[in-house]
Amino acid sequence: MVNAIKGLYITCDIPMAQFIINMNASLPQSHKFIIHVLDNAHIFVHSDVAGMIKSAIATFREQNTYEKPS
């Protein structure tokens, strides 16, 4: 009988995949969400972490963007 896990399939570019993997590595064991890394641009994770990943990426992006103070 096959073991099936429900999860979220993420497609992204190579740097962001690294970002997600890095984020996963920095969390404690119970919070790790990656189920399997398929290849450089695709990852399979637990279903409920979509929001968290999105907000983490948004924060990261904001840090790297400069807004002119008016």
Added chain:
Amino acid sequence: MAIGDCGLVDLGMIGYQFTWERGRDTENWVEKRLDRGLANHSWLANLPNDKVWNLESLMSDHSPIFLELGKQYRVKRVRKFRFENVWLREKDCKEIVVNGWNKGCETILTGKIETCDKGRPSKKIKFSKEEHNRASVAGDDDSHLTEDLDDDLRGGKKRDFSDLELKPDHANRPLWACADGRIFLETLSPLYKQAYDFLIAIAEPVSRPESMHEYNLTPHSLYAAVSVGLETETIISVLNKLSKTKLPKEMINFIHSSTANYGKVLKRLLKDDVIGRARISSKGTHGSDGFTIDKSAGEIEGAHDELLNKAELAAAAEEKETHSFEIDPAQVENVKQRCLPNALNYPMLEEYDFRNDTVNPDLEVELKPHAQPRPYQEKSLSRGRSGIIVLPCGAGKSLVGVSAACRIRKSCLCLATNAVSVDQWAFQFKLWSTIKEEQICRFTSDTKERFHGSAGVVVTTYNMIAFSGKRSEEAEKIFEEIRNREWGLLLMDEVHVVPADMFRKVIGLTKSHCKLGLTATLVREDKRITDLNFLIGPKLYEANWLDLVKGGFIANVQCAEVWCPMTKEFFAEYLKKENSKKKQGYLALNVPSNMMGLYDDNVDRLIALYVMNPNKFRACEFLIRFHEQQRGDKIIVFADNLFALTEYAMKLRKPMIYGATSHPERTKILEAFKTSRDVNTIFLSKVGDNSIDIPEANVIIQISSHAGSRRQEAQRLGRILRAKGKPQDRVAGGKEEYNAFFYSLVSTDTQEMYYSTKRQQFLIDQGYSFKVITSLPPPNSGPELSYYHLDDQIALLRKVLSAGDDAIGLEQLEEDADDIALQKARRSAKSMSAMSGASGMVYMEYSTGQKKIHGQTKSKPKDPAKRHRLFKQRLG
């Protein structure tokens, strides 16, 4: 005076004028004012209303002096808007909210809340007395609340202008005027040219891109307008004519209050202590107030005929009476400081009446006939005023400087940043003017010349004058001569370096009537640029870069930002380093640029990682190949990071110049670059920003940036701004339309994006737009570019990670014009022995045999037969 030399100002005193006495009631009674309050300029700027009182003394021979701070300096608290339930008890509350809500019907939610807030009558009166027992809350921030709402909106300014009335023919008018002094000008309007000339005369440009300009009305700019003859009413009526909306009342009041100061100035100025004491009263004054009165012609710049009717023009041009009084020369800087907007608010314009100056000997020079000043160069010179002229690199600043010297025709002291510039200026003087060899001389550490005759031109560096150590005897003599002479014109090149402490001294050490500062980039990262207003003078002219491009005076540059994605391995390492920085409790990387590097070398490693990105390398290689082979351009590659510079240059086999390159080698490389067909690309480090006479190139590629310095970006761009090609080729569609290229290579998703955007701000304000290129190198380019294979990339990564800390750090050069490097403290983990120079050395102790510990006797056998033959004879 000693006090002036220290940069301090006497605060004056109210009360009895002496503070100490000795020998009262005897014939040797002496009274003196010994006790003084002294302050430096920044104190005066921040606390202008302080007073010093002389109080009664009881026991001592000194009387105490008391410093009273006039205005309490309050910090504005920014609080979020909070709706308070107690307001619901007011009967009008609901009505006000409904009105406000409906009025701002197109704006977003926060805008609506703002309009509600505006509709509310003053909170202080209504609520603070009533059921509300938190009276203190309502106290001081009633008018600040509207600004608190903009926590969501960026900046603290009101952006809802829907209550300004549009005039019916607003489509014909070119500008918007806002209540806070900002003016926006549409360049596509038919009235653009006239409106532009007018606005330049009355306001300061903030940003001038292609389609829409932004200007700011400041007291300085209005003052400059009035001083050329524009009257208050004229300014307001013309603005009204050009504006799409009715002029906001605040703006009209602001113009009135700024310009009203002009004219009644003199009496009020004299009442002020500092200035009153600085006045030298002329002997035998008959008049009631002793002012010297003479006539001077009003002056108005540009063709304002369509805007101003005949009457207004005549009023501006008529001869006006001028009143004046003389000031002690040593006090000039104090007087200027007192007049700044934060003190008395009468901004001063320093003007030198060189035609009537009979005290100083004349210098017989003129511009050569072939020196044709371009129209904007003429515009920027007028009447011997002190100030700053901002012209982009390549637009002919040297000619402006030389023209100024020729116009004033007195001795001129020209200051440059380094020895190479000194040579260049001397050359320019000889090129454009009729100055004779013996009238011009250079003063640098290598060349010490003197001019003959009573008047001449001396070209030297800031360092030579401001140097406070010991000089050689010859240098000392020349320096004393420079100090004692009264100079007609002090010409300062790259004047943006002057606010730095060391260079400020120059202004105090030399006496000059007229000071002219030239620069391309009037920005600094440490906000001291406003000091230039009282150090030298206001901005006399700022060129519009785009206009210069259209006129064909500078090259049309295509600016592009090339986005290079990080490779998988490099990005993984980058993230790891960033995480470890955060874990150690450091701030996120968005520290202000003057604090970058305050933490440890992890930052340098991070920078090395995103600079050595293999994709960036491939892009750089592709660009170099493309421009060299297909267009035959000359390319300069700039890199601040020395490690990267070396790696790139070695791999691509191109010559490189950095701080430690010797002078003959530099000359050889630059000569080859200029003339040879084989050397078309050179790599330069930070030395390339100022100190070298860099020949012109067509293409600049930036692979790493220095903590976001805007000045540096603009200076680098200046290297390719000199106009090339025939004018007809340079129009749109011609073959040389874009004949200069400026590439900035950025690694995406890293801090480099942040710093790169920051650096570009200055150029964007001048009107350049950065095109973004994402598909470089083309995806099908494979092994012909380096680092295609994974092993190469991983080898490079290993190299970066294992490089020594010093190797990947910043290059240290002596001059750092922005003072950024000086503010960095470098922290690194080392042992104590490293501090004393003992790192890497190991001490070994061994006994020399002198001290014999008791009980241990080690004596050599004294058998004569076993002695060496050399000693046999000696010791028997």
